[in-house]
Amino acid sequence: EAQVTQNPRYLITVTGKKLTVTCSQNMNHEYMSWYRQDPGLGLRQIYYSMNVEVTDKGDVPEGYKVSRKEKRNFPLILESPSPNQTSLYFCASSSSRDSGITDTQYFGPGTRLTVL
């Protein structure tokens, strides 16, 4: 089954304790992205990756890191989480956008993060 998986689904942590949220897709997609969703603000892009070893900032990258060492995985790293990073996080993937076409994005189930 084609899917995007995220782990963990729920996480409660404390300020400053490094954490990683994993994302994996089995569709051989080149493009992967992380979003956060907060009440009243919709979905905001954190980072995206066009392919292996190619990443770039989205609209709200501060406080986050990503890596893309393999095509299928795109982990989101919070080196020193703060309470303002409490949010619902979604990973998404899609096939290449070389032509500028907004290919269908497949979203993971979400990770609800609480930073105390």
Added chain:
Amino acid sequence: LAKTTQPISMDSYEGQEVNITCSHNNIATNDYITWYQQFPSQGPRFIIQGYKTKVTNEVASLFIPADRKSSTLSLPRVSLSDTAVYYCLVGDMSGGYNKLIFGAGTRLAVHP
């Protein structure tokens, strides 16, 4: 940046047609317009995509005028299960790479 603007919320009744309009004044030449649907505690789900004129699939229609500065998602004969948040999405090429920007979303409530 190709920013989008949508109504915050809409109400409708079962069996009615619902039209949600998205404004995207700075859409890039090669960008497509895509709409997603999101239910609570789930990731967004693709509904429809188009470049210009009209696109129709089994769940919705998308109307895009010639200037492409706006688009309208049309849901025919909505049911209670169509209650969700609907997002308008356009690609942003301004950074050299592709950045995707979601609108704030429109919360559609369908009443019996």
